[in-house]
Amino acid sequence: MHSLWKRKTGVLEPTLQKRKEHITSTLESAGPAAAIADLTLLAPVLRASADIGAFFITGSDFLDALTSSYPKLPSPEQHKALTTTAYTCLTSLAKLEHANISALSDSLYALKRQTDGQVGTPTLLSDLVTNTPLLTKLRRSVNDKAAGRLLKLLDTLETYRMPSIARPWRHPRRGNNKGKGKANHADREMHVHRESLVTQIQELFPDLGSGFVMRLLDEYDEDVEQVTAHLLEGSLPPHLQALDRAEQGPTFDKDPQEKIEQLAPRSTPPRPEPFVPDRRNVFDDDDLLAADASRLHIGKRTQRAESGPANKAAILAALAAFDADDDERDDTYDGDDTATALIYHPSAALDFLDLISSPP
Structure with a gap:
């Protein structure tokens, strides 16, 4: 996509500019819900090309239209479409071959400026900070190139987090096995890897739920030592402090066929021989019982040789010679x-x- 953009910029820009102006005018109209279908079609293109995402976010008109239409749309799914579009465009500025830090800072300041004065009201900025990893991604992407001004701005935007509008966190689930072949083992290995990291942290902090631990791993790029250090020091950022520490993560049960494949083949064991114990008594090894039977006699003897x-x-x-009346003994x-x-x-x-x- 980057190569296509470099080769066909002159052809793509006029077409994309018309699409951008059409979506912007629809969002600013009385019926901004009509733009949701266009944003849904545009989302895969923005995700695939950082250049196109940066093209849409450059200038304040498109982002201002997204911000102004947010309170007009009552549906959470519509809010999610606006938030996803803004998130993809903002992160595109950091994904460019040469990150446009200046345009990124201007866009974030514009969001902050429009949100100021709407205390306690859900806004596009509060939704971005609460339900997307925008701040974490930006810190990780531009940390070595960003000016201190941008890093301070990211810390300030943490205060706009609103746990009351947090959407349920869902882990991507693997499709069901339809019996048409073996499933890819990459997802299973990822689950095992994540579960092992969660187990390491829960051994030290057994009161933490697996879902909360997964959020910490996402925040700190699966660095167990860093997560453990922040938990011990109590230095988690406010948006993590506000989460439910007992939140449980999704469980991944293995299907029956997968369990069968993991069983190791075993041969049938031989039938056990019946056990017959040996009788033992106190007369074992007695020499008298080993005497010749011919020397034994039962009953009264009739003749004696002696x-x-x-x-x-x-x-x-x-x-x-014995005399009972004799007092003296006769020897x-x-x-x-x-x-x-x-x-x-x-x-x-x-x-x-x-x-x-x-x-x-």
Whole structure:
């Protein structure tokens, strides 16, 4: 568009001048609403070419017509058309290859002059300051080239902000997925990036809403450190101080197809084997239970290899030598007494029990 303007200026200027005069006269007439359709058609051209935007704003007639028609139009949508046109033209002066600081300052002074004396009444200037990032854009665009006079003027225009006429802030939404192909991931990445910045600030200031934090990021060009510093120092400009700190931003829900695409493929896990616990008890690893089964005997033994007449005779002899009435202990048979026989001959002890338990 800039190249076209340089090559065809002689052809374009007369045509655009006629269009400018027609719109200006319509805005100054008794029915300024008729100019809204022309402004709607002109808006894409102004946005695409800074040279054409600067051409329309140069001189005071077009901007004065926009300012004077603003209070005559009752509809907020009509006000929005006027404000958008003025915003695009004013920022065009800063977008030029050689920014026209002088024309920009004159236009802003003209707006201020027409607004003075209309305290408490919505005007084109108050709408521009409240509902557009005009002042932020101008500071960012001309900061290194602007004179101190313009920067002071921008600070003065902050006082014309009117929160009562603020329009609802809307974040651009992505179109619905119609199933005709994959959507562009640029918007999704932008949302993720913005959400990460909002999360960083909300970790330090959990009472702030996401919508309010997004406005701060817009104001300070997504500089988290600068936003954090202003919040800690309490040095936010008045137009940000007047906003609702609990304002919530829009939520971006993922569609079902997008959620499915993000699932990682997984193989079916094998069926688990049944768990059979091992029985354990206190007799595990006991050496006695590991004895030879052939040595075990159940019931009364009928024969014992160690029993015999010699053992029975020794027991009977020991009993015969025992005298219950004798006070003195006879140690004649100490070597073969009953206790000794029972201790050193276990099998004899068993025979002894059999003997005394059998009938006479």
